Structure formats: C-alpha cells, structure tokens
Amino acid sequence: MPEAIAVLHVDDDPDFAEFAASLLERQDDRLTVVRADSASDGQALLAERPVDCVVSDYDMPRLNGIEFLQAIREQYPDLPFILFTGKGSEEIASEAISAGVTDYLQKGSDVERYELLANRVTNAVAQNRAQQRALETTQRYETLFTHTTNAIASVELRNGAPIIQSVNPAFEATFVPPGTDVVGRNLDRVITATDAQREQAERITRRAETGDVTTTEVTRQTVDGPRTFQLQAVPIDPDETGGVCSAFAVYTDVTDIAGDDETPS
Numbered sequence: 266m267p268e269a270i271a272v273l274h275v276d277d278d279p280d281f282a283e284f285a286a287s288l289l290e291r292q293d294d295r296l297t298v299v300r301a302d303s304a305s306d307g308q309a310l311l312a313e314r315p316v317d318c319v320v321s322d323y324d325m326p327r328l329n330g331i332e333f334l335q336a337i338r339e340q341y342p343d344l345p346f347i348l349f350t351g352k353g354s355e356e357i358a359s360e361a362i363s364a365g366v367t368d369y370l371q372k373g374s375d376v377e378r379y380e381l382l383a384n385r386v387t388n389a390v391a392q393n394r395a396q397q398r399a400l401e402t403t404q405r406y407e408t409l410f411t412h413t414t415n416a417i418a419s420v421e422l423r424n425g426a427p428i429i430q431s432v433n434p435a436f437e438a439t440f441v442p443p444g445t446d447v448v449g450r451n452l453d454r455v456i457t458a459t460d461a462q463r464e465q466a467e468r469i470t471r472r473a474e475t476g477d478v479t480t481t482e483v484t485r486q487t488v489d490g491p492r493t494f495q496l497q498a499v500p501i502d503p504d505e506t507g508g509v510c511s512a513f514a515v516y517t518d519v520t521d522i523a524g525d526d527e528t529p530s
Contacts, residue, residue: 275307292383304328323350345389458486
C-alpha cells in the first residue's frame with residue numbers, strides 16, 4: 266500500500282481553502298488535507314498532529330506566508346513547505362528561497378494547477394522521507410561502528426593498496442599503539458608482520474577490487490602481538506567502470522577459539 270501523506274493547507278480564505286483541499290485530494294489517493302485559516306492556527310495544528318507537508322498562502326493577516334515559513338523552520342527545519350500564492354513576484358520568491366521554502370507555486374482555479382501542486386507535494390514528501398531514512402541508516406551505522414567490539418577499518422582502494430580512511434575505537438584498541446595515527450596509511454602494512462601475511466592480505470585486496478566479499482581466517486599483528494581473526498572484507502561504492510572504490514575490513518578476534526596450536530599465516 267502507498268504511504269499516506271498528511272498535508273496542512275493554510276489560507277485565510279476558508280472557501281478557497283475548502284475548494285483547494287477538495288481538488289488536491291482528488292489528484293492522489295494518498296493525500297489527506299487538513300485546513301487552517303491563519304498561520305497561528307497552522308502552528309497550533311502542527312503542535313497537535315504530525316503532517317508531512319505544509320501548503321501555505323502568502324498574503325495573510327498577522328503572519329504572512331514567509332513569516333509563517335520562518336517560524337516553521339525554527340521548529341521543523343526539514344518539513345516540506347510549499348508557498349501556494351496568488352501574489353507572485355521575484356521579491357517574494359527570493360524571500361521564500363532565503364527562508365528555506367521547498368517549492369513555490371502560483372495559485373489557480375484550473376484542475377491542472379492542482380495536479381501540479383499534488384505532484385510537487387508528493388515529490389517533496391518522497392524526497393524528505395528518503396533523506397530521513399538515509400539519516401537514520403547513517404546514525405545506526407555510526408552507532409554500530411562506534412560501539413561494536415569488532416575492529417573495523419574503512420579503506421579506499423588505490424592502485425592495489427587499501428588506504429585507511431577511518432577506524433573505530435575497537436580497531437584502535439586492538440591494532441594502533443598509543444600516539445599513532447594510521448589514517449592515510451596502507452592497512453596491510455599497518456597490521457601485517459610477515460611476508461606470508463602480506464601476500465594473503467594483498468590477495469584479499471585484489472578480490473575486493475573486483476567486488477568480491479571475502480570471509481577468511483587471518484593472523485594479524487596487534488598491540489599485544491599476533492592474534493587470529495575472522496576477517497570480512499566487504500567492498501562498497503563501485504565506480505562508473507565497475508571497479509570498487511572502497512571497502513570495510515571487519516576483524517573478529519577468534520584467537521581463543523582457534524586454539525594455541527593454530528599456525529600463523
């Protein structure tokens with residue numbers, strides 16, 4: 266089922282507001298319009314119920330559409346706001362853009378005008394929801410990256426070398442001596458100690474460059490000496506030519522599981 270979209274329409278002409286709400290809802294089954302006769306009533310409604318988009322007139326008493334937009338932006342900086350006005354001018358449009366308007370549209374009585382308005386509303390809401398989902402995903406990733414006990418390095422693959430872009434606290438505690446900065450260095454050179462380890466690491470890097478995920482057991486040099494890890498090398502961000510620009514290297518310490526008789530490789 267498509268996601269419902271709640272629209273707040275603010276206009277000081279109640280007859281026009283009712284007419285506009287009716288036409289707008291006819292254009293898209295997802296749209297439900299609630300009306301307010303003034304900016305202050307609109308603010309009160311926003312405090313009572315969430316909406317996905319505000320559509321507002323410009324020429325209103327006490328607070329005009331731009332002043333209403335400025336007040337909205339203080340509390341709801343990302344809420345889509347469309348100025349739907351009969352007073353069009355370059356000055357008003359410029360003010361609206363400066364105040365952070367999402368879109369700007371001239372009023373009209375033809376059905377095509379409301380088809381356009383419905384399209385602007387649904388596009389603005391879809392974009393805002395996508396941005397919010399991306400933000401939530403990023404926040405969850407950052408929480409995981411920061412708090413996981415697995416050591417993680419984010420690397421950029423440059424000419425066969427995994428260059429460290431960032432590491433999480435677990436990686437620093439496991440692999441990085443105090444006072445050492447590893448960002449910008451070759452990951453394989455930072456945490457390998459033998460030719461065999463480096464050769465294995467280079468093979469994993471070559472696989473990552475082709476887009477292949479690698480899960481394997483490795484021995485790597487830590488601040489406490491060599492330890493055994495389950496490594497997951499996960500390539501991300503393919504470029505336009507099909508190559509891979511970066512990857513995550515995730516190390517899970519399995520030394521105790523592997524046992525003391527494990528031969529380092």
